[in-house]
Every structure is written in C-alpha cells, then in structure tokens.
Amino acid sequence: MGGQPDLGRADLLTMLAELTAKPAAEVSDRVGSMELAWLVHLVEQRYDRRLDLTDDELAGIRTVDDALAVFRASLTTSADG
Template sequence: MTGRPDLGRADLVAMLAELTAKPAAEVPERIGSMELAWLMHLVEQRYEQPLDLTDDQLAGIRTVDDALAVFRTSLTAAADG
C-alpha cells in the first residue's frame, strides 16, 4: 500500500457496529479497551500491517475520532516508511 490509507470514520463505526450488533447510528462515540482491541485487530487485517502504537497513543484513544486519527497516522507512516 502506498500513500494515505483510505480508512474513514464510517469504516470504524461499521466495525464497531459489527462488534456490538447494533446499527451504525447507535454506535457510541466513546470506545473502551475491548472496542479498541477489536478495531486494531480489524484494521491490521484490512491493511495487512501491524499498528505500531506507543503506550501514549493507546492511552489517548477514547473516541472513534481519536482512533481514526491515530490509526491513519500509523498506517501512513508504515506506507511511507
């Protein structure tokens, strides 16, 4: 993969909807450790590369938007590196 990943907010919400068996519109913005682990697993599978996140990055992920920003940064760094 090269360039910026095509991962979007809707992708993460859809992944969380799958985990919770709720419609995407009912997925809460805040995510816990189980949801974060699920998202990381699915994103790593989709992009076929590990998300190499620091403890500080992980600690800063509390919402879907936080996860999106951190995941995009990690994926872009891996693609460019």
C-alpha cells in the same frame, strides 16, 4: 493516493457495529479497551499491516475520532517507511 489510507470514520463505526451487533448509527462514539482492541485487530487485517502504536497513543484513544487520527497516522507512517 500518496500512502494515505482510505480509512474513514464510517469504516470504524461499521467495525464497531459488528462488535456490538448494533446498527452503525447507534454505535457509541466512546471507545473502551475492548472496542479499541477490536478496531486495532480489524484495521490490521484490512490493511495487512501491524499498527505499531505506543502505550501513550493507545491511552489517548477515547473516541472514534481519536482512533481514526491515530490509525491514519500509523498507517501512513508504515506505508511510507
């Protein structure tokens, strides 16, 4: 797989569904600070890796797709390094 994590949009929606106690299909695409903290925690647990994210990266995460792009980049970098 070349270090590319198998993290997908559906995974993040499922994680958010756990937090909100809603079905994944009803989870909002918007990510607030509490949702972001939750996602970072679960992704770190799932991959047994710390996501070394900058303040700028965190501030740029406003949607599930933003989070997915940042998490994938961080996981790929830490896997290669």
